[in-house]
Amino acid sequence: MHSKGQTGGPPSIVEVARAAGVSTATAGRVLGGYGQASAASRKKVEEAAQRLGYRPNGLARSLIQGSTETIGVIVTDVGNSFFAQAVRGIADVVRAGGFEILLANTDSDPEAEQRAIQVMWEKRVDGLIIAPEGPDSAGRLRTLVDGGLPVVLLDRPLPALPQVDQVLVNNTACARRAVDHLIRLGHRRIAVVSEASRDFSRLLDPSVDGDGERPSAARLAGYLSALQRAGIRPDPDLVVQAPYDRAAAERATARLLRRNPSVTALFCTDNILTSGALAAVQRSGRACPEEISLVGFDDQEWTTLVRPQLTVVRQPHRELGAAAAKQLLARVQAQREGGGPADDEAVHLRLQAKLVRRASTAPAPASGA
Amino acid sequence: MHSKGQTGGPPSIVEVARAAGVSTATAGRVLGGYGQASAASRKKVEEAAQRLGYRPNGLARSLIQGSTETIGVIVTDVGNSFFAQAVRGIADVVRAGGFEILLANTDSDPEAEQRAIQVMWEKRVDGLIIAPEGPDSAGRLRTLVDGGLPVVLLDRPLPALPQVDQVLVNNTACARRAVDHLIRLGHRRIAVVSEASRDFSRLLDPSVDGDGERPSAARLAGYLSALQRAGIRPDPDLVVQAPYDRAAAERATARLLRRNPSVTALFCTDNILTSGALAAVQRSGRACPEEISLVGFDDQEWTTLVRPQLTVVRQPHRELGAAAAKQLLARVQAQREGGGPADDEAVHLRLQAKLVRRASTAPAPASGA
C-alpha cells in the first residue's frame, strides 16, 4: 500500500531521500543509524520513510557489509524429534544473537547434502551447523572450511576434518553404561538394535575410538566394549541391523526375538529404533521386564507413559543444538573482530548423556542362567 | 583454497573473467548460463572458475533479479512434533521447487512474531508461510500482504485477513465426531482438556463458526456442539483450561478428575495436552477404558505403544505443511508470470483429520448411569 516509486517494487532509499528532500547519503545515515544527521533531516527522513512504508533491503545491506546475519542448518530430518529439538535449541541461541536460520534436510542423501551445502554457500550464510551424512561429507565441506566459513558439526564427527568444531554426545560411554547396567542385573544374552551398517567387525577392535564414529556406530561400540569388559563374547546374531525406520526396526527385532529365545535384554541405539523395538517386544508376548529388559535411547515424553516406564539413555537434544550454536556464534564473532580466519584450535565439545533407570530393566530371569 | 583476488574474500566474477581473459559480461553468460558464448570462451571461463573455486554470490543475483528463491516459515515452536512434521512437509515441497527455507519460532510471543515478520520482509523472502500467534497477527501481516508478498496461513485462520490463502484442518468437525463417538458409547459426563483461553461462553453460541477460530478454540467448539446436539448441557466445570504445557495439563487434569468423580470420558484437544492428560489418568488410578475413556489428538507414534492403545484424532501434519507450501509456490509462480500481484480469490484449504478408534474408548460404566 506504499505509494510506489518508478519501479514497481517497494520503495528504496533513494525514493525516501527524494521525498524527504535530502541526499541518499543522509537518508541512509538516518535509516541505517550509522552516521550523523541533524534533528531536522532526521525528522524529515523518518516521516518520509513512514509515509512510503520503507523497509531496508537486507540483500543490498548484506552484499556491501559482507555478512547476512544468517546461519545455515543442515540436518537429515527435522521431522525426527531429535533434530527438531536440536534445531529448536539452535534457533533460540541464534535468534538471541540476532541471526536467522536457513534450514535444509538431507534425508542422509549425499546429493541432497551436496546441494544444501552449495546453496548455503551461495546464499552467503555467516556460518554453518551441519549433521553430516557420512564420512564423504568431509569432502563436500572442505571447500567451505578452507574458504574460512565457520562450521560446527552437530551430533556426528568427521575425523577427516579435525580442524572443525564439533558438538557431540558421549555416545560410547553412555551406551557402555547402559549395557553395563544390564550386565549387572545378570543379563548375558543382550541384543542391540542398531541402524544398519558394516561396522560390526571393525568396532570389535578395542583400539578403535568409538566416539570418532557416527552415533549409531559409537553406541554399538559402547555395547561391544561393555560386553568385552565383562568377559562376554559378542554374538553377531544378537546385533540387529535395521534400516532406519520404525517399521523395519520392529520387524527386525521381532525376528531376533523369535530366533533367539535366550535373549533376555535389548539395548536400542536411537529414538526411532526404540519405538520399533518396543512395539516388537509388546507383540512378542514376552513380559517386560520380567522376561526381557529394555533400554531405550532418547528420553522422549512418551517413555514415561508406556508400561513399564522405559529405562533410557537421555540425550540433551536441545542443549546439543544450543551448544553448537553458541560455538558457531563465537567463531563468527571472533572472525569479525580478528579479521582473518581464526587459526585457533578446534573445539570438540562432548555433552553428557545419562542413563535414567526406570521400570523396563530388571534382573535377568533365573531360568536362563 | 582459492587463490584470492585483491579483496580477501572469495573470487568474484570479475576475477574469473580476468583470469580467463574475457569480459565480465562473457564470464557472466557462461557461469550464469543465460546468454550465448562460444565454445572457446566457455571453456576458458569454466576452467578459470574451477581453478579459482568460484561460487556465484546469491545476494547479488537476488538483488538484481528481485527474487531470493527463499520462503519464510514462521511457527510457534519447531520443537513441537506437530510443527516439526509440518515444517518437514513444507521443506520437501519447497525444495523440489528449488526454494530454501528461512525458519523462525515465535513461542506465541507477539513481539517475537513481529520481529520475525520484519526480518523475513527485510531479507526479501519470495513468500511466507506462517502459523499466526493470534488475531493481532493480522495487523502485523497486513503490510506484507498489501505489498504483494504471497502469504499462506498454516493451521490457524485469521478472519481479519480473508484475502490470504490458508491451509487448515477441519478442527470443529473432527472434534465433534470424536465427542460424538464418546456420546454414542453412552458417556454423558465428558470433560475436555483445552488450552487456556476466554472463549468458552462465546463458543456456546451455535452461530459462531468454530472453524474461524484458532485450533484449540475450534476443537472446543466441536466439543460443545456435539454435546448440545445430543441434548447434553455443557458444564463449565468439565472444561479444563490448562496453560500450554504438558506438566500443567497433567496437573489440571488431575484436579478435574479429583473434583469430578462423575466424569467418565476425556477429550484432549492437542498432542501436548494428550500426553499430560494421559499421565494424569494413569496416576489417578482409574482404569482406562473401563472407568474412563480417553480420546487424544494427533496420532503420534507412541499412541500405539501405550496401553490401552489410544483412540485419537489423526491430523495429517506433514500433508498440512506440504499443502501450504504447494499453495504458496503456486502463488509465487503466478506472480512471476502474471507480473502484478494476483487478485485471484483466496484459497481456503481444509484438510481432513480422522478419528482413529482404538482401545482407550469403551462404553460408559453402567454404575454412572
Place this chain on the structure above:
DNA sequence: GTCCGTACTGAGAACCTTCTCACCCGTTAA
C-alpha cells in the same frame, strides 16, 4: 561490392545499500 542476418563480445547501467571523501559553515583558539 553491398547488404543482411547470425554468432559472439564488451562496455556500462542497474539493483540498493553502505561508506569514503570532500566540502560547507559556524565556532573557538591562537
Place this chain on the structure above:
DNA sequence: TTAACGGGTGAGAAGGTTCTCAGTACGGAC
C-alpha cells in the same frame, strides 16, 4: 585575522551480479 575543528551534508564509489545495447566479424545472398 587566521587556523583548526566540529557537525552536518552530498557526490559518488563499492559490493557482485544480470542485462541492455552497441559493436565486431563472418557467412551467404543479391
